[in-house]
Amino acid sequence: MHLIKSLHKRKEKYIPTKKQAKKWFDILNMNIFDNQLTPFDKIQIKDMGIWWACVTCDNEAPYAPMHLLLNNDFQSELQFVTIIGHEMVHKWQIQINGDTGSHNKHFFSWRTKFNENGLELNRTV
Numbered sequence: 001m002h003l004i005k006s007l008h009k010r011k012e013k014y015i016p017t018k019k020q021a022k023k024w025f026d027i028l029n030m031n032i033f034d035n036q037l038t039p040f041d042k043i044q045i046k047d048m049g050i051w052w053a054c055v056t057c058d059n060e061a062p063y064a065p066m067h068l069l070l071n072n073d074f075q076s077e078l079q080f081v082t083i084i085g086h087e088m089v090h091k092w093q094i095q096i097n098g099d100t101g102s103h104n105k106h107f108f109s110w111r112t113k114f115n116e117n118g119l120e121l122n123r124t125v
Contacts (some may be wrong), residue, residue, distance in 0.1 A: 004118030007078040014077040018043050041065035053083045056092045
């Protein structure tokens with residue numbers, strides 16, 4: 001994916017916007033997840049201290065709204081995109097696979113697809 005290659009060259013601090021989060025969700029959904037995922041019901045950007053991002057939902061309620069919480073600054077745009085992808089794997093686990101959303105074999109089954117698209121998939125970024 002040529003868009004990701006260009007991000008590897010950029011090293012400056014990145015301040016995210018909801019518009020950029022939605023844009024990258026769509027790009028990653030198309031290129032990695034074959035458009036299987038529905039958009040997050042809500043995206044919130046705020047100071048999250050030591051955390052970069054998380055997905056929230058009620059695991060007990062089928063079809064519960066899923067929210068994406070993002071930190072308000074990142075080390076680079078590449079880190080931002082990588083973290084959105086990471087959180088999208090959790091969304092896939094819960095929404096499509098009926099999984100817990102933990103960092104298990106289902107989570108890491110996406111590693112090759114991420115690598116093919118110029119991204120790393122790790123437990124932490």
